[in-house]
Amino acid sequence: xxxxxxxxxxxxxxxxxxxxxxxxxxxxxxxxxxxxxxxxxxxxxxxxxxxxxxxxxxxxxxxxxxxxxxxxxxxxxxxxxxxxxxxxxxxxxxxxxxxxxxxxxxxxxxxxxxxxxx
Numbered sequence: 343x344x345x346x347x348x349x350x351x352x353x354x355x356x357x358x359x360x361x362x363x364x365x366x367x368x369x370x371x372x373x374x375x376x377x378x379x380x381x382x383x384x385x386x387x388x389x390x391x392x393x394x395x396x397x398x399x400x401x402x403x404x405x406x407x408x409x410x411x412x413x414x415x416x417x418x419x420x421x422x423x424x425x426x427x428x429x430x431x432x433x434x435x436x437x438x439x440x441x442x443x444x445x446x447x448x449x450x451x452x453x454x455x456x457x458x459x460x
Contacts, residue, residue: 352448353385361451369447373412375401387444394440402436413439416446 353359363380370377379393401408413423422442430438 349387349445349448352452353387353390358448358451358455359385361455362448365451366443366447369412369415370397373415374408375412390444391437391440394443395434395436398436398439409439412443416443417450418442418446 353362363383366383367377367380370380376397379397383390383393398409423439426438426442427435
């Protein structure tokens with residue numbers, strides 16, 4: 343989780359970043375989360391994480407089931423979540439969740455892009 347350089351490299355590619363934004367918006371919308379923030383994202387890891395944390399904070403007052411639905415939609419397992427939360431105990435839990443979201447959505451996009459070009 344500490345090594346964000348490859349993530350920033352991936353986000354700097356225009357085609358991957360646009361696909362990342364589309365996938366992130368789709369995942370948030372289909373999990374009953376607000377997704378308007380996605381259209382204003384810039385290809386900067388820290389900025390994206392900050393925006394996702396803000397959206398997660400806004401929705402924290404809602405049921406935990408909504409967050410679980412989002413994580414399930416993005417394909418982050420309960421085991422992964424527990425492991426990353428344990429590894430990053432000194433960090434705000436929403437920061438850790440946002441990191442997982444960014445990395446998993448980007449992983450889906452890069453994998454799709456790789457197989458599309460084969």
